[in-house]
Amino acid sequence: MKETVTILDNSFEEKATCPACEQPLQAGDKVVRCPRCKALHHFACWIGRGSCSTLGCRQLADPSLMPDRPRRVDPQVKDNLLVPKIATVAALLLVIGGLLWSIFGPNPPSESRLIILTKAGDYAMQLVKLGEEFAAGLEELDKVDVVAVPTESPFAEAQNVFDQKMVLMIVGKEPPDIVVIPRSKMNIYVQNEALQPLDDLRAALLDTPVGSLLERGEIDGHLYGVPSGHPDNYLCLPTVAQNSEPARRFILYLAEKLPWAEEP
Template sequence: MEATETLIVLPAEHELVGRQCIVCNGELQANDEVVVCPRCKTPHHAACWREVAGCGRHGCPTVAVAVKKEKAEPAGDAHLLKRTPREKALIALGIVLALGLLAFVMRPGPDPAAGRIKIDIMVPGGIHETSYYEPFIDEFNDSQSELYLAFSVTPSLAYQQKLVVLLGARDAPDVFSLGEEQFRMFAENKGLLDLTPYLEAEPELVNRFFPHGTDRYRVNNGIYGIPHPARDEIFTIWALSPNPDTAWDILVMLLEKISTDWPEELTGELIFAP
């Protein structure tokens, strides 16, 4: 059975004093509450461990077990829960009105796909990646009557956690990119589509998209990813994509665009580094 994490208070002479927290990069000091990941031995402020619900080192799957966010206990004395019939009626009316208002505000807007086949794309990054991809995605959607691209950029620190949740809910994006460690983990756990049949049908793409060969992207005799032409990302397709052939066409289109005009200032960034 895997060991659970332990919270410690650092004495002044402890070897972790002066080390950096993997999440906030702040220095660990004497008397700080600290959690060391039982799997990768990476130190965290206890508050940071609770905030990210486990290990903040990218690629480490450890989740919080013993040291987690505490649920707030209900405040107040028992007599405050006693209400008169009039008070109860007013509270009930307020709840009904609030729920009605919430339902109005939260009602879903029109589906932007408008009946078109939808391909979801998710990549890690921030404002610069958004500025690069969005004009191209918007122009594509405006020109299509049968296909719609739903595109999202997620900050790197939260990217893997969000992706794991989506995969667990069987609601993952059709196309997404990963760092090498995450790529191998997802491929070995059958979360990614084997791209070998597509590459065999279009062999010219192997020379175009794999300048250093395909070995790095092979897992159990299948090819499960294609490298980003300019940075340390690997593009993949979800194993359960409802439209894998269309997702493949979109992935090829994205790679061709990136190969043509990827911004030089974004080249080579290790966006998966913690």
């Protein structure tokens, strides 16, 4: 049985009270008559309670009368939805940072160095070792700094601390020259023109152990990421990099030295 919804007109003379709020029903009120016990309720009381308020009556409100309730989003799902948004903001900041430096210029560096941003772990330690070897062979480069971001904990992953760290580096005028990021993040950065293409390295990379893997780092026919030797992560050059040329040379160096057998 489905209840009926009506508006009491001026002819309503029945002295009745709503069993839910115990207030009198008056002409002009929007009401619902329970199809089981025939008791009149204020419409708001009926849908607010979700059933008849008469003692002993088990009539439930028709679902079609109930207001839409906001859908509860699982916190984990909410975090997963938020990650691409944060990544997009970080990509936009990369572009904005590049525009600001093109106008005002970066702070003059006290030493010549490359800055690599990657996740913490054994891979970061490999980059530290190879960075020391690379810098030792170049007179124009003092050092390679590897900034390792811990991202293994659920909290770090949910808060996307990697992108937050990159934003802080940009604001502090020490942007990374190379970022090691997964393919999904690389797609977002390319869409926002936040990565430099690496097409000029393609010929040289073909002669390295990574040559057969270059297609994995292509987007729309252009090479934006070089497989890093770490599963599903790529070596990329952000548009705000201050040392693009040494960074390109370091990527070629890594292509020869990193353990590509780890790449799936």
